[in-house]
Amino acid sequence: xxxxxxxxxxxxxxxxxxxxxxVELKGGGGTGFVWQPQTPLPETVKxxxxxxxxxxxxxxxxxxxEKLTFxxxxxxxxxxxxxxxxxxxxxxxxxxxxxxxxx
Numbered sequence: 001x002x003x004x005x006x007x008x009x010x011x012x013x014x015x016x017x018x019x020x021x022x023v024e025l026k027g028g029g030g031t032g033f034v035w036q037p038q039t040p041l042p043e044t045v046k047x048x049x050x051x052x053x054x055x056x057x058x059x060x061x062x063x064x065x066e067k068l069t070f071x072x073x074x075x076x077x078x079x080x081x082x083x084x085x086x087x088x089x090x091x092x093x094x095x096x097x098x099x100x101x102x103x
Contacts, residue, residue: 012099020071023098025082027051027064032087035066038095039081044073072102 015021025035034049041047050067072078078100083092 012101014101014103015072016103017072017075020069021100022067022069024052024065024067025084025096027066028084029064033084033093035068035082035096036085037080038083038092041080042078045078045080046071046073068098070098070100072100075102077101 013021013023028034037047048069050069052065052067068082070080078098080098080100082096082098084094084096085092
């Protein structure tokens with residue numbers, strides 16, 4: 001079984017119920033790697049994903065970013081585990097914890 005990289009807290013965000021909150025994580029470029037939840041998200045959490053291509057004025061070959069926009073239907077503290085997953089889904093090269101405090 002492949003060794004899992006450690007989880008690292010990458011974002012700690014405060015917001016309000018129904019308010020969209022966006023977190024940007026490094027993108028995989030043309031590699032096919034994407035950020036995926038490691039467990040199913042709670043039913044009260046909605047996630048929209050968007051890939052942002054780097055601005056060509058800042059050089060070619062940049063990996064871009066993944067924009068993860070969350071909205072929460074209930075107040076509370078949320079810790080969401082994400083992995084940077086290979087295209088085949090069998091390898092995780094990086095883990096992250098995203099923390100949200102929703103009022």
